[in-house]
Amino acid sequence: MSDAIRIHVPIDAAALSVGAEAVAQAILREAQARGVAIELVRNGTRGMLWLEPLVEVETPDGRVGYGPAAAQDVASLFDAGFQAGGAHALRLGRVDELDWMKRQQRLTFARVGLTDPLSLADYRAHDGLRGLERALSLTGAAIVEEVTASGLRGRGGAGFPTGIKWRTVHDARAERKYIVCNADEGDSGTFADRMLMEGDPFLVIEGMAIAAIAVGATKGYIYLRSEYPHAHKTLQRAILRAHHAGMLGPSVLGSGRAFEIEVRLGAGAYICGEETSLLESLEGHRAVVRAKPPIPALAGLFGKPTIVNNVLSFAAVPWILAHGAEAYADYGMGRSRGTLPVQLGGNIRRGGLIELAFGIPLREIIEEMGGGTLSGRPIRAVQVGGPLGAYLTERQLDTPMDYEALAGIRAMLGHGGIVVFDDSVDMARQARFAFEFCARESCGKCTPCRIGATRGVELVDRIIAGVERPKNLAVLRDLNRLMTDASLCAMGGLTPMPVTSALDHFFEDFDRPSRPAPSPLAGEGWGEGSRDTAGLSALLTPTGNDSATPHPAATRPPSPARGEGEPVAERRT
Amino acid sequence: MAAYPAWDEDGARLIVASLSHLEGATLPILHALQDEFGYVDPQAVPLIAETLNLSLADVHGTISFYHDFRTTPPPPRLVKLCRAEACQAVGCETLVEELAREHGIVVDGPGSEGRGAVESVYCLGNCALGPSALVEGELLGRVDADRIAALCGEPR
Ligand SMILES: Cc1cc2nc3c(=O)[nH]c(=O)nc-3n(C[C@H](O)[C@H](O)[C@H](O)COP(=O)(O)O)c2cc1C
Ligand code: SF4
Ligand code: FES
Numbered sequence: 001m002s003d004a005i006r007i008h009v010p011i012d013a014a015a016l017s018v019g020a021e022a023v024a025q026a027i028l029r030e031a032q033a034r035g036v037a038i039e040l041v042r043n044g045t046r047g048m049l050w051l052e053p054l055v056e057v058e059t060p061d062g063r064v065g066y067g068p069a070a071a072q073d074v075a076s077l078f079d080a081g082f083q084a085g086g087a088h089a090l091r092l093g094r095v096d097e098l099d100w101m102k103r104q105q106r107l108t109f110a111r112v113g114l115t116d117p118l119s120l121a122d123y124r125a126h127d128g129l130r131g132l133e134r135a136l137s138l139t140g141a142a143i144v145e146e147v148t149a150s151g152l153r154g155r156g157g158a159g160f161p162t163g164i165k166w167r168t169v170h171d172a173r174a175e176r177k178y179i180v181c182n183a184d185e186g187d188s189g190t191f192a193d194r195m196l197m198e199g200d201p202f203l204v205i206e207g208m209a210i211a212a213i214a215v216g217a218t219k220g221y222i223y224l225r226s227e228y229p230h231a232h233k234t235l236q237r238a239i240l241r242a243h244h245a246g247m248l249g250p251s252v253l254g255s256g257r258a259f260e261i262e263v264r265l266g267a268g269a270y271i272c273g274e275e276t277s278l279l280e281s282l283e284g285h286r287a288v289v290r291a292k293p294p295i296p297a298l299a300g301l302f303g304k305p306t307i308v309n310n311v312l313s314f315a316a317v318p319w320i321l322a323h324g325a326e327a328y329a330d331y332g333m334g335r336s337r338g339t340l341p342v343q344l345g346g347n348i349r350r351g352g353l354i355e356l357a358f359g360i361p362l363r364e365i366i367e368e369m370g371g372g373t374l375s376g377r378p379i380r381a382v383q384v385g386g387p388l389g390a391y392l393t394e395r396q397l398d399t400p401m402d403y404e405a406l407a408g409i410r411a412m413l414g415h416g417g418i419v420v421f422d423d424s425v426d427m428a429r430q431a432r433f434a435f436e437f438c439a440r441e442s443c444g445k446c447t448p449c450r451i452g453a454t455r456g457v458e459l460v461d462r463i464i465a466g467v468e469r470p471k472n473l474a475v476l477r478d479l480n481r482l483m484t485d486a487s488l489c490a491m492g493g494l495t496p497m498p499v500t501s502a503l504d505h506f507f508e509d510f511d512r513p514s515r516p517a518p519s520p521l522a523g524e525g526w527g528e529g530s531r532d533t534a535g536l537s538a539l540l541t542p543t544g545n546d547s548a549t550p551h552p553a554a555t556r557p558p559s560p561a562r563g564e565g566e567p568v569a570e571r572r573t
Numbered sequence: 574m575a576a577y578p579a580w581d582e583d584g585a586r587l588i589v590a591s592l593s594h595l596e597g598a599t600l601p602i603l604h605a606l607q608d609e610f611g612y613v614d615p616q617a618v619p620l621i622a623e624t625l626n627l628s629l630a631d632v633h634g635t636i637s638f639y640h641d642f643r644t645t646p647p648p649p650r651l652v653k654l655c656r657a658e659a660c661q662a663v664g665c666e667t668l669v670e671e672l673a674r675e676h677g678i679v680v681d682g683p684g685s686e687g688r689g690a691v692e693s694v695y696c697l698g699n700c701a702l703g704p705s706a707l708v709e710g711e712l713l714g715r716v717d718a719d720r721i722a723a724l725c726g727e728p729r
Binding site: 013014016017018049050052185186187188189190191193194195226227228229230264265266267268269270281282283284285286287302343344345346347348351352374383387417419420421422425430433437441 | 596597598599600601603604625627631634635638639640641642653657658659660661662663694695696697698699700701702703705707710711712713714715
């Protein structure tokens with residue numbers, strides 16, 4: 001079958017969500033019926049999600065794309081001779097020549113969409129394992145030095161220098177150390193971790209193995225959110241194959257150094273993305289945030305020195321080792337070195353994943369690459385950095401994607417998610433949601449977050465309803481300050497960020513003629529679903545009394561007050 | 574649709590025993606029980622506590638902390654609908670209202686006998702193709718109220 005035509009149909013969950021499986025089956029059926037010899041490869045997605053399902057055919061002139069394809073298009077694709085790159089309404093031309101692909105600098109996502117995610121041979125043929133091989137020829141200290149020199153900062157949100165974290169674990173003395181990959185990817189608007197784990201799982205494994213070799217760890221865990229069943233399957237299969245091939249196991253690539261990886265599933269709690277909460281969860285407990293110090297690098301999983309890094313942080317390391325720290329640091333701006341996988345979603349015409357050196361203005365991404373809103377209406381707000389990130393206005397879109405530049409406008413980069421809203425958005429409602437999400441997902445350890453979030457929902461409800469607006473707005477500002485200053489972790493500490501940005505930039509939405517409160521987000525939260533009753537009873541009090549009964553959610557069992565009320569020392573660490 | 578066997582103490586005991594050697598075995602055990610029976614029966618609490626040498630309060634506390642774990646049998650089909658920001662931006666809240674108004678399906682509501690139920694989740698990693706839902710392990714993009722209602726089936 002050496003002359004079989006290679007056809008690619010993604011097996012990425014996003015592609016499957018719009019019918020890629022039916023397209024793949026239709027291609028197999030049609031090829032058989034027509035007696036055309038094909039080899040169907042199931043690749044990751046290129047990240048051009050508006051073109052999914054994107055079918056690619058290998059031709060002598062490179063890979064030619066057709067999309068978005070539906071199962072019922074398949075017969076006409078064969079009629080058009082797409083297997084030889086024939087003309088068709090869905091024909092896009094050479095995929096790597098498309099503007100979206102050409103503009104990017106894909107270091108971490110170089111193989112995603114190109115290769116068969118579960119083929120280690122494919123992985124090797126596309127430069128895989130070179131980083132690990134080089135690492136095995138270096139001392140641990142030299143690996144750490146390389147990572148430090150690259151300027152890599154954690155991609156999970158806090159932007160903490162990865163090399164410094166690794167050095168701490170390297171220098172710690174312990175009979176057992178752990179490598180933990182944070183694959184909780186809880187931020188709404190983000191999917192880069194998922195896309196990478198499904199599209200190039202060996203890269204994550206390689207990055208974790210390099211970390212293990214560097215610091216002398218023998219056991220690794222990938223803590224994966226349960227909302228990602230496809231990624232779960234892919235990781236399990238990849239780990240099994242890596243084991244068979246000697247990339248993991250008692251002697252990593254024949255080095256005599258042991259390293260094993262196990263995948264553990266989360267259980268639908270956003271707070272488990274916070275690293276200490278994640279460690280509590282891995283240990284089998286309620287995922288209540290731990291006060292720091294001690295930092296996980298010194299006393300992490302089961303009290304042992306532990307590297308906790310985001311999926312993308314680990315995945316950046318093999319490239320750094322293979323090409324050298326300097327080559328990586330050549331990308332980027334200021335203190336943000338290397339590339340950032342940006343995820344463009346929400347109300348957007350062309351959404352997907354874009355990997356670029358730091359520093360590109362938001363506008364270029366949203367307007368030029370994204371093509372504006374899906375609805376065709378004007379852009380009104382853009383939330384950057386997940387549910388705890390600020391809402392920006394259209395006028396702020398010239399800000400570059402860079403940790404410091406965004407911090408400079410009281411926003412944050414977080415995990416690189418960009419969510420676009422058109423002019424139908426109600427920003428008071430978005431502010432309310434920010435509090436509601438915090439109330440639902442708070443671990444409950446400290447009062448400003450546990451009770452403050454619920455108070456925030458009530459306050460916004462009163463403001464929307466037009467009850468004593470000036471007074472309630474002042475209280476809301478105070479509450480934001482309190483939560484920012486006195487929450488133990490960034491869940492409570494940053495929830496005010498989307499709220500404050502909505503107030504600052506979209507005040508008119510809080511100042512409209514009174515409306516009925518938006519319907520509550522259903523969801524059990526911590527109370528028994530009667531969240532709105534408290535808000536309503538407060539509304540019904542003639543004075544709009546602020547000392548109204550706290551929401552039942554606020555009365556959840558308190559946890560030990562260790563560290564309660566400490567200032568948020570490091571955001572999202 | 575997923576059909577789960579009824580809770581059975583011996584089956585549960587086997588599952589707990591087979592995973593008890595893991596470090597931090599509680600969550601893997603809870604997931605395995607829920608995969609098998611569709612929920613974690615309260616009778617599992619003493620079983621897990623005994624095997625892992627934990628207090629009943631510890632095990633119960635863990636189960637109740639996480640949104641995923643159910644302590645009652647699931648509906649015939651569970652649709653997890655994303656209600657987070659990127660899906661809000663493409664109308665998931667309107668979808669929720671339509672489900673209630675036109676199909677009598679209350680998201681996160683008590684559900685009705687024999688019919689699938691819809692539960693809120695926050696981001697499924699499909700934020701460029703929302704509104705998104707997850708049904709029996711399959712991700713769905715660009716969903717609307719009719720499609721979700723069809724997945725739930727007719728009320729009895
Ligand atoms: C509420 C909250 C949620 C978080 N969620 C995630 C997450 O989903 N994934 C992640 O990698 N980091 C998340 N973080 C950041 C982690 O605490 C931690 O900084 C990160 O895993 C460290 O890895 P990095 O240095 O590679 O970014 C979260 C932090 C907070 C406070
Ligand atoms: S701010 Fe406090 S209560 Fe909120 S999640 Fe963090 S530690 Fe838990
Ligand atoms: S916000 Fe709905 S899938 Fe991410």
